[in-house]
Amino acid sequence: MMDFMRSLFGVKKKGRRVVVGATGDLGIEEIGYIAESNRRLALLQELSHRYKGTPQASKMKAVLEKTRNIHSYLVSRKKAHELEMFHLKNTDHFITTFTTILDVHQKHYLLTHGASEASSSMETSVQKIKAEKLKRLEKIANLPDLIKPIENSVRFYYADEAKTAVPRLYLPEISINTVEKVIYYAEGKSDELVPREVGFTSSKDQKEAFLNHLTNRTGLQDTSYVGNALVTIPNNNGIQPTGVVPVIHWEGCLYAINLNDYRLFPVKIFRNGSK
Structure with missing residues (x-):
């Protein structure tokens, strides 16, 4: 266990980065996956802290705890590769998406009200964006039809002797x-x-x-x-x-x-x- 902890946190000497366990050894690649998993958990912890006080706070906390449980389970089973695949398919996209959402909200508020009121910006920003959206919809309703029908339902456009059918959008x-x-x-x-x-x-x-x-x-x-x-x-x-x-x-x-x-x-x- 001590060898494992030293390898995980980079304390062990070079050339001996192997973790000895009861059911097998973890190589350098597996140790790297576990270290990356810990880095992602730290990012989730930071993201959860940033969302504190917002309607999404409970979701962030639940995702963090679930990810920790999955990390602990897979590490205990020495399934480092499966752990990395889980993060690639789920955690990375989640962190990127919700970091972007929060950054956009905060940037919008800072541009409007200044940095001194950033801590109370979330709800005010959402309501203002919603009101602006309704105004845009009212203006659009009074505009003429901007999508003009063409003679054929599917028209082909030619460029360098290649033809492409215009895709049709529909609701299932x-x-x-x-x-x-x-x-x-x-x-x-x-x-x-x-x-x-x-x-x-x-x-x-x-x-x-x-x-x-x-x-x-x-x-x-x-x-x-x-x-x-x-x-x-x-x-x-x-x-x-x-x-x-x-x-x-x-x-x-x-x-x-x-x-x-x-x-x-x-x-x-x-x-x-x-x-």
Whole structure:
């Protein structure tokens, strides 16, 4: 154990960076993976501290604890390569995304009010951005149609004898499943993750609990739960699983939610006779 700790924190002498364990040895590459994992945990700790006092604070704390548990488990099993793959697929993207979100909010506030009030900027900045968005939508509503139809639904453009079809954007149609329920994990009273479920026939309190969980995870406000739908939905790891996911209404549109990474995908409900 002492050899392992010295190697992990760079105390051991060069040429002897090997950790002796009960079930096998860790080489230099594995030790590097573990050191990188500790670096990422430190970044998550710092990010959690920066989000303290915001609606996303509980989410940051839950992610930090979950990542620590995964780190401890994989290190104890000497699965350093699996630990590195986990971070590459999940932790790196999470840190980059939520660091960028916070930096943008703080930069917007500093440009508007100055650095002296930065600690109380988050809620004020969000409300102002929302009001500006509504003003832009009102202006857009009074503009003429800016997307002019062309003669053919698909036109080909030629450049250097290559032709490319113009892609067509559309909303996938879904059907609300009134029977199936989805399971999600919310933070309990002792900060542990507690499995809960929600479906079309769930009580009002159960639906409200899911919407509160969604607000804590994503920061979305004024959403309503519509039901669940069976879809094939993209994951951030490139896999597209088929399963039942929740559907919400937000800002006048319907969205299916991937509960693995909480990304939103616009959809519309299939209705007989609709085009």
